[in-house]
Amino acid sequence: MQTIYLAGPEVFLPNAEEIGENKKSLCKKYGFIGLFPLDKVITPQKTPIETALAISEGNELLVERSDIVLANLTPFRGTSADAGTIYELGLGRGLRKQLAAYSNTTTPFLERVWRDYGQGSIEQAPKGDIRDRLNHKIEEFGLIDNLMLEGGIHLANGLFLAGDVNNAYLYSDLSVFEALLKKLAEQAL
Structure with missing residues (x-):
């Protein structure tokens, strides 16, 4: 089974663990193993900076372990996708991983x-x-976002989907995510 690193801003939501479990369950439904950024144990370090660096290293290790980087590029805290998610997508591109991304807005x-x-x-x-x-x-x-994001996905022969969901569920609606998983599963056949 291929593993998918689930990059996105969901880790900042109050129900991050629940959304992560829902995403991993959908991955399993389509024949993949989902790796959510919270799927690692980070013990608090001596300083907040050291803790942040441990989290960063842990996320990079999950990206390295994955076959696919699937990024939620729905705008977060501004007009563009979450900066950490963008970094993880770029890391995946640099590591020649298969790329996929989605946005819950078509604006x-x-x-x-x-x-x-x-x-x-x-x-x-x-x-x-x-x-x-x-x-x-x-x-x-x-x-949908900066040209380097969609351009990198395209150049990697990746998949990008965008759809409009109710703004009240901008970060919790998984319908576009699931449609993307379905396409990845069809592609793998």
Whole structure:
């Protein structure tokens, strides 16, 4: 059975363990072994920094053990995916792991950045050179997140799915995650 590292911001949620178990159960349903970031024992170290470094090392070891890195790229704490998840996806790419990712929103990156940092109407912004209120260029590729994320997944012949779920369940709805697992299982046949 192939192992899947389940990268995503779920570890920060109040019901992180429950979501991790649900994701691992769905992995099993489709013939995979899920590795959730909390599936390791980290003993508190002498300082918070040392504890953080132990967590980081433990997550990297789980990525190394996995065959597939499956990342939840739903925007978290801002307009883009969780930074740690992005790192883990990049680590998987660097280690030549199979990549898969999903987002529980189909709102393009441009629209989210404009909503948070634009000024005026986006319809009036000059196409091909849309800039935020600090005059920084905003990507206009119609992608769900930064071009390097979807680009890296594509270049690795990976899978990316996006779907819209109820905002109240943005991080707990697993329907897009399950659809992605189904595609991975079909691909493995």
